[in-house]
Amino acid sequence: KNQILAIANQKGGVGKTTTAINLASVLGLIPLRCLVVDVDPQGNATTGLGHVVAGEGGTFRMATGIEEPQQVITKTREAGVDLVSACSFLERLAEQGEASGIRALRSCLEQVETYYDLILLDCPPSAGGLTRMALAVADGVLIPTQSEPYALEGVQGILQVISNVQRDHKPELRVAGTVLTMFEPEQPFAWEMASHLRHRYGLKVWDTVIPRDSVVAKAAALGRSVIKTEPCSRAALSYIELAREILDHE
Amino acid sequence: KNQILAIANQKGGVGKTTTAINLASVLGLIPLRCLVVDVDPQGNATTGLGHVVAGEGGTFRMATGIEEPQQVITKTREAGVDLVSACSFLERLAEQGEASGIRALRSCLEQVETYYDLILLDCPPSAGGLTRMALAVADGVLIPTQSEPYALEGVQGILQVISNVQRDHKPELRVAGTVLTMFEPEQPFAWEMASHLRHRYGLKVWDTVIPRDSVVAKAAALGRSVIKTEPCSRAALSYIELAREILDHE
Numbered sequence A, B: 001k002n003q004i005l006a007i008a009n010q011k012g013g014v015g016k017t018t019t020a021i022n023l024a025s026v027l028g029l030i031p032l033r034c035l036v037v038d039v040d041p042q043g044n045a046t047t048g049l050g051h052v053v054a055g056e057g058g059t060f061r062m063a064t065g066i067e068e069p070q071q072v073i074t075k076t077r078e079a080g081v082d083l084v085s086a087c088s089f090l091e092r093l094a095e096q097g098e099a100s101g102i103r104a105l106r107s108c109l110e111q112v113e114t115y116y117d118l119i120l121l122d123c124p125p126s127a128g129g130l131t132r133m134a135l136a137v138a139d140g141v142l143i144p145t146q147s148e149p150y151a152l153e154g155v156q157g158i159l160q161v162i163s164n165v166q167r168d169h170k171p172e173l174r175v176a177g178t179v180l181t182m183f184e185p186e187q188p189f190a191w192e193m194a195s196h197l198r199h200r201y202g203l204k205v206w207d208t209v210i211p212r213d214s215v216v217a218k219a220a221a222l223g224r225s226v227i228k229t230e231p232c233s234r235a236a237l238s239y240i241e242l243a244r245e246i247l248d249h250e
């Protein structure tokens, strides 16, 4: 309960936003009370949940104290899922200095933490300030990754960022494992990836893999989760399974 | 001749590195003399061309004057393609201040420009300093993109970055169009994407699309181009076609 989970990987396009939205929407159906905080200036979690990235969106206004957290949190069409949207000012948050950004983000989340069972932080594809800030306020970090050589190379990078944040800000930050996304069993590298992650990096790899499924793009275009778009699709069923596996384990 | 082309898009995982490596390797066979400069700290262009991302790699040492450009340029296994590798210090280049980073990068590239017909700059998935620096020294920018809703949203972002760089540093920076990567004709969004890019943003979209092809990951794992890995694969043939289309046009 009252957990803050960062979804991070500086490798681009590995399914961070897709996992944040769809994990939250499955958990919201249980029902658990979920909050998705879009920490990526691109704002894909914001549009993926049916909202618009405004010039002065939620995360910045909240973290800089312009508005109370309760004022910037919006409902989404997904039952049990609220959103703090991204905005173009997010970079400024990181520019004000990491320590002050972390303090600001932490104090906001503390104000709303009791209303939510899980807060998900969707991170940008970068090892820079915004990702470090999100990791510094999180209890755990889930690392989505594709089964591709460049994505494997990127794992060392995100583990380095995590250990720097554990050293500088949050020693108790836990790695909540990796999840294989856009998985295609006939791809040459697919099966090697899990064993590389387990043996080379000692990482937990969730048994549930998320298959490549065209419903994901369809859902993103509609600003909805895959569960709401096509509940019996392979992607929807795998996010349901992933949620169950994570809940059983934690 | 003597063109500097940035490959940029702050949306992650859209095929920037794959396009930089494979376009260079096709052009190298003509033969044109190509140099790939890895401006992404992840170093995928470096490993994708068979080299290792060292702690003190090429781009930083070159740009900060520690080494002459000629000393940091390495040959690759691809005929006609040389490389300046990435390194973990790249972020430091951006931290020294944009203007000084641009001056440093520009003066290095000017020293080697005459030896190459084309210099390709592989950018990170970010709208920040390193991407702006690369754009500020480039003559043109090619924008790889997937035919997916989040990637379409990202186009506005990269066009904004480009117009900021045109305002602040290089008014004559040209947009050399967009190329559709990982194209799957049966995907719902595939055909809409090109018309959105053309009509909503007035962008040139190269007729050649790069299909999704598992040989790309196989080649990346080997540190080679797709042309060298499987010259008759769909991906290899499409990069050959793209190179011909761009050469005919420019």
Ligand SMILES: Nc1ncnc2c1ncn2[C@@H]1O[C@H](COP(=O)(O)OP(=O)(O)OP(=O)(O)O)[C@@H](O)[C@H]1O
Pocket (backbone or CB within 6 Å): A011, A012, A013, A014, A015, A016, A017, A018, A019, A040, A044, A123, A124, A125, A181, A182, A183, A210, A211, A212, A213, A214, A216, A217, A220, A235, B010, B011, B012, B013, B125, B146, B148, B149, B150, B151
């Ligand atoms: N299981 C899946 N099946 C098919 N396509 C998928 C799947 N998961 C994600 N995608 C697609 O892959 C692309 C990348 O996914 P997404 O944007 O969620 O990754 P990301 O890691 O958040 O990217 P970024 O690094 O830019 O933040 C998107 O276009 C998305 O639609």
Ligand SMILES: Nc1ncnc2c1ncn2[C@@H]1O[C@H](COP(=O)(O)OP(=O)(O)OP(=O)(O)O)[C@@H](O)[C@H]1O
Pocket (backbone or CB within 6 Å): A010, A011, A012, A013, A125, A146, A148, A149, A150, A151, B011, B012, B013, B014, B015, B016, B017, B018, B019, B040, B044, B123, B124, B125, B181, B182, B183, B210, B211, B212, B213, B214, B216, B217, B220, B235
């Ligand atoms: N035509 C293709 N067919 C199949 N897979 C592809 C294709 N092009 C790229 N890929 C795969 O998609 C992933 C993303 O490609 P790539 O790393 O080149 O994108 P990028 O934009 O450089 O990513 P980043 O934003 O992290 O720098 C890689 O794992 C690559 O192997």
Ligand SMILES: [Mg+2]
Pocket (backbone or CB within 6 Å): A016, A017, A018, A040, A044, A122, A123, A124
């Ligand atoms: Mg994302």
Ligand SMILES: [Mg+2]
Pocket (backbone or CB within 6 Å): B016, B017, B018, B040, B044, B045, B122, B123, B124
């Ligand atoms: Mg890349």
